[in-house]
Amino acid sequence: MTQTAAAPPAIELVGIDKSFGQVHANRDINLAVAAGSIHGIIGENGAGKSTLMSILYGFYQADRGDILIGGQKTVIRDSAAAIAAGIGMVHQHFMLVENFTVLENVMLGAEGGATLARGTAAAREELKRIEREYGLDVDPDAVIEELPVGRQQRVEILKALFRGAEILILDEPTGVLTPAEADHLFRILKVLKEQGKTVILITHKLREIMAITDTVSVMRRGELVATRRTAETTVEELAELMVGRRVLLRVDKGPAAPREVRLGVENLTVRDGRGVTMVDDVSFAVRAGEIVGIAGVAGNGQSELLEAIAGIRRPASGTITLGGKSVGGLDPAALRRRGLAHVPEDRHHMGLVLPFEENENAILGYHGAPEYCRGPFLSLDAMRRDAKAKIEKYDIRPPNCRLRTANFSGGNQQKIVLAREIERDPDVLIIGQPTRGVDIGAIEFIHRRIVEMRDAGKAILLVSVELDEIRALADRILVMFAGRVVGEERPDCGEQTLGMMMAGVSGGQGASA
Amino acid sequence: MSRPFGQLPGWADYVLMPVLNLGVAFGISALVVLFIGESPWEALTTMLDGALGRGEGIGYTLFYATNFIFTGLAVSVAFHCGLFNIGGEGQAYIGGLGAALVALAFDQVLPWWLTAPIAILAAASFGAAWALIPAWLQATRGSHIVITTIMFNFIAAALMVYLLVNVLKVPGAMAPETRTFAAGGQLPKLGWLLELFGLKIGAAPFNVSFLIALVAAFGVWVLIWRTRFGYEIRATGISPSAAIYAGIPYVRLVVVTMLISGGLAGMMALNPVMGDAQRLQVEFVGGAGFVGIAVALMGRSHPLGIVFAAILFGVLYQGGAELAFWIPTISRDMIIVIQGLVILFAGALEHMFRPALVALFARAIPARAG
Numbered sequence A: 001m002t003q004t005a006a007a008p009p010a011i012e013l014v015g016i017d018k019s020f021g022q023v024h025a026n027r028d029i030n031l032a033v034a035a036g037s038i039h040g041i042i043g044e045n046g047a048g049k050s051t052l053m054s055i056l057y058g059f060y061q062a063d064r065g066d067i068l069i070g071g072q073k074t075v076i077r078d079s080a081a082a083i084a085a086g087i088g089m090v091h092q093h094f095m096l097v098e099n100f101t102v103l104e105n106v107m108l109g110a111e112g113g114a115t116l117a118r119g120t121a122a123a124r125e126e127l128k129r130i131e132r133e134y135g136l137d138v139d140p141d142a143v144i145e146e147l148p149v150g151r152q153q154r155v156e157i158l159k160a161l162f163r164g165a166e167i168l169i170l171d172e173p174t175g176v177l178t179p180a181e182a183d184h185l186f187r188i189l190k191v192l193k194e195q196g197k198t199v200i201l202i203t204h205k206l207r208e209i210m211a212i213t214d215t216v217s218v219m220r221r222g223e224l225v226a227t228r229r230t231a232e233t234t235v236e237e238l239a240e241l242m243v244g245r246r247v248l249l250r251v252d253k254g255p256a257a258p259r260e261v262r263l264g265v266e267n268l269t270v271r272d273g274r275g276v277t278m279v280d281d282v283s284f285a286v287r288a289g290e291i292v293g294i295a296g297v298a299g300n301g302q303s304e305l306l307e308a309i310a311g312i313r314r315p316a317s318g319t320i321t322l323g324g325k326s327v328g329g330l331d332p333a334a335l336r337r338r339g340l341a342h343v344p345e346d347r348h349h350m351g352l353v354l355p356f357e358e359n360e361n362a363i364l365g366y367h368g369a370p371e372y373c374r375g376p377f378l379s380l381d382a383m384r385r386d387a388k389a390k391i392e393k394y395d396i397r398p399p400n401c402r403l404r405t406a407n408f409s410g411g412n413q414q415k416i417v418l419a420r421e422i423e424r425d426p427d428v429l430i431i432g433q434p435t436r437g438v439d440i441g442a443i444e445f446i447h448r449r450i451v452e453m454r455d456a457g458k459a460i461l462l463v464s465v466e467l468d469e470i471r472a473l474a475d476r477i478l479v480m481f482a483g484r485v486v487g488e489e490r491p492d493c494g495e496q497t498l499g500m501m502m503a504g505v506s507g508g509q510g511a512s513a
Numbered sequence B: 001m002s003r004p005f006g007q008l009p010g011w012a013d014y015v016l017m018p019v020l021n022l023g024v025a026f027g028i029s030a031l032v033v034l035f036i037g038e039s040p041w042e043a044l045t046t047m048l049d050g051a052l053g054r055g056e057g058i059g060y061t062l063f064y065a066t067n068f069i070f071t072g073l074a075v076s077v078a079f080h081c082g083l084f085n086i087g088g089e090g091q092a093y094i095g096g097l098g099a100a101l102v103a104l105a106f107d108q109v110l111p112w113w114l115t116a117p118i119a120i121l122a123a124a125s126f127g128a129a130w131a132l133i134p135a136w137l138q139a140t141r142g143s144h145i146v147i148t149t150i151m152f153n154f155i156a157a158a159l160m161v162y163l164l165v166n167v168l169k170v171p172g173a174m175a176p177e178t179r180t181f182a183a184g185g186q187l188p189k190l191g192w193l194l195e196l197f198g199l200k201i202g203a204a205p206f207n208v209s210f211l212i213a214l215v216a217a218f219g220v221w222v223l224i225w226r227t228r229f230g231y232e233i234r235a236t237g238i239s240p241s242a243a244i245y246a247g248i249p250y251v252r253l254v255v256v257t258m259l260i261s262g263g264l265a266g267m268m269a270l271n272p273v274m275g276d277a278q279r280l281q282v283e284f285v286g287g288a289g290f291v292g293i294a295v296a297l298m299g300r301s302h303p304l305g306i307v308f309a310a311i312l313f314g315v316l317y318q319g320g321a322e323l324a325f326w327i328p329t330i331s332r333d334m335i336i337v338i339q340g341l342v343i344l345f346a347g348a349l350e351h352m353f354r355p356a357l358v359a360l361f362a363r364a365i366p367a368r369a370g
C-alpha cells in the first residue's frame, strides 16, 4: 500500500497557505498522499479541511505554495483544470441536476457534439463499464430526485470516474448516509483503491478512519499537526490530536426523572405531496425531563414526523398536544411562542438563510421576539450582542457575528442553529440530526447541553440516523419503520435488536404509547 | 458550507461590473454610430453636453431620473422577496389616475403642499391596488406574477384610454386628457436647488417629486435592512423553505410586499402628472416601468445603487433627445437602439462578464494575502 521512493506521491502539497481576510484557513500545509492509497483528513470544525480540498479542486487559489500531481508541479485554476489533472470531487452537498437522469447528469459538460444521440450511446456504454468495474449499481435512466441520497452520492462518484478521475476527494461523504449505505460506499472505495485510484476522505467519524484509511492527517486551526499510519494509531490518540485535549467519547448522564407529558402525539398520519403515507397512525408521548430517541433508517417517516410536530407540514389526521393543549393547525411561529424549539435535519434547506449575516440567522424564527425589536424595527444592537454571547458560549469560529453564514464551516453552521434553538430555553425541543458534520469536541459539548436541558426538566425528542448517538442520549428509543412506530426499547438493549427492528423485523415490546 | 462560488470584492461587484457593462454597451453603440457614418466621439460629447452641460439639461436629466428611481425601487422591493414585478408600467399608469383625481378635486381649494400628501397617498394606493390581484393570485394560486403583471399592464392601458376618452376628457376638447390643474395641483419646480450650484433650470420640469423619490429611496433602505418586515422579505426571497421553517406567513408577506412595490410604482406618476404636464394624459408613463427593471438590476437592488443607475438612465434619455436633435442622421430610433443596448448589457446580461471577472480576480488576488 505504500509506494515509497519508487513512485512519486499521487498528490503532494508544498507550503499551501490560504487566508480569508482575518481568517487564516490553511497555514503552510505540507502533505503527500501515496498513489493507490486511502488517506483520511480529520480535524475540528473550521480547521480548514474543506478549504484545503477546495484549493486542490481549483475552487480557491492558494495564497502561497505548490501542488504536485504525480510529481509534476500543476497549477489548478478552476475545476476544469482539476478534472484535466485527474482529480474528482464528491461534494458535501451534491451538485446534481435533480430532474435529470443519472446518465444526463454524468454527461453534463461532456456531451460531445451538437446532437446528443451519438454521445449518449457512447456514454451509456462507458457508464455501464464503470458501474460493473466498481460495483456502483445505479440505473442510468433513474431520475436523480427519486433516488435515495446514498445512490445520489454514487452518481457523484460515477461522474468523477466518467471524467477519468485518478484521485477522488470525498468531503464528509457519510454525513447523510445510513450505516448500510456507508458500508456500501466503503466497499466501493476499497475497489477503487484496488484499481489503483487514490482517495482522500474527510470525515468526523473516527471509526470510519480506522476502518478504511491507510494513512490519516490531523488538522487543527489551519495547520496540519500530524500524519499517522492508521494501523499505528488509536481513536483516542486521534481525538486528542484533533482537539488538543482528552475527549470524552461517551456521554455522562444520570437516570432520567420523567414528569408530566409535555409533547403528545396521537394517531398521527402524515402524507407527502404525492399523497403517499409517510407517517402512519403514530402515537407516543414525551415527558418533561426525558429524552426520547427515534431510531430508524433514513426515509422511514422521521423527517415528516418532525416537520408535522414543528407545524411545517400539515398532518392528514391525528392530534398533537403541547403541555396538554391541542396545537393542531398552528404555524411554526405560534408553536415557538408556545415553547417548542426545532433543530431541523437539514440546516441549509431550512435552518439557515445562508447569505444572511450570522447575527441575522441567530434570530431566525425568533425575529419577532420583543428583545430583538423596537416597534417594527430590528434592534441591531440587541441582535449582535446576543449573537456574540452565543458565539462565545458555543465556541463558534470564527467569532465574527457579521460574517455571512455561508462562509462558516459546516460544523460551525450547525452550532449556530443549535445555539439559537437551545438558548431560547424551550419547554419542548425537537432535534433532527443534532451533530451532523460536527467534530467530536463539539459533539461532546452539544451532547452535554442536551442532557443539561433534560435535567432542567425539558422534554426532548431526538431523531438521528446515528445509532450510537441515540443510544448514548436517549432514555427511551422508539423505532420507526415504514412510517410506523414498530417498537420501544431501552437504550441498553442490544444493537442487534434495534437493527432488526429498524429493518422491519418486529421485536421488542410491540407498538407502544 | 463548503461551496465557494465566485465571489467578487465589493467594489468590483458594485462599481467595476456596472462600468464594464456600460463600457461594452457604449462600445457597441459607437460601432452603430460609426456604421451610419457619424463620429462616435462627437455623438458622445453631444449627448453628455446635452444631459449635463447646462442647468436645463441637468434639470431634464434629473426629471427623468426621478421616474426611474420610483420604478427601480418598485422592482427592487419585489426582487428582495423573490418576485419579479414587471407591472410597474401599469401600476404607475393607474397611480396617475389617483394623483390626477386628487389634483382635480383639490387644486382650487388647497395649496400644493396640502394637495401633495393626499396625492402621494392616492397615487401609492392606486398603484398598490393594481398590484393586489396579481399578488393575491401568486400567493394563493401560484399564478406566475410575471405573467399576471404583464397582463395587468395591458388592462391598465385599455382602462386608462377608456377613462380619458369617455369620462375625464374636457367636453369639447380634442385631446384625451384632463383639464390642466390649477396651482394647488401643481408640484413646484426645484429651480432654487439648481441655483445653489449656479445653474439655471430653464424650461426643465425638474420638481419636488425628485426629493420625494430620495425620501422613498431612504425609506426602502430602512424597510429592507432595518425592519422586521424587511428581514422577512429577504428571508423569503433567498430561501422560501427557511422562511416556512421560521414561521413567516407567505401569503401575507407576498401580498404586502407587492402592495409596497405597486405603491412605489404608483408614486412615479406624481412626477410627470403633477410635476410636468399638470394634467393626466395617455401613455404618460412612457416605458419608465420597464426601465425600472434595468435600473434595479444595475443598482443591485440597493436604493443607493438605484439612485445612481436612475441618474445614468436619465442622462441617456435626456442626452439621447439632444443627440437626435443635433445630429439629424442619428434618428430617434437610433437613440432607442442605444438605450436598448444599455438595458441589454446593464440589465438583461448584467452577469455576463461575472465568471470571467471572478476568474481574473482569483488569479490576481492570491499574491495579496488576506
Ligand SMILES: Nc1ncnc2c1ncn2[C@@H]1O[C@H](COP(=O)(O)OP(=O)(O)OP(=O)(O)O)[C@@H](O)[C@H]1O
Residues within 6 Å of the ligand: A020, A023, A025, A043, A044, A045, A046, A047, A048, A049, A050, A051, A052, A397, A398, A407, A408, A409, A410, A411, A412, A437, A439, B001, B002, B004
Ligand atoms: N469563503 C470564505 N470566506 C471567509 N471565510 C471562509 C470562507 N470559506 C471558509 N472560511 C473560513 O475558513 C475556515 C476553514 O473552513 P473550512 O470550511 O475549510 O473548515 P472545515 O475544516 O471543512 O470545517 P467543517 O468540519 O466544519 O466542515 C473557517 O473558519 C471558515 O469560516
Ligand SMILES: [Mg+2]
Residues within 6 Å of the ligand: A049, A050, A051, A171, A409, A410, B002
Ligand atoms: Mg468542511
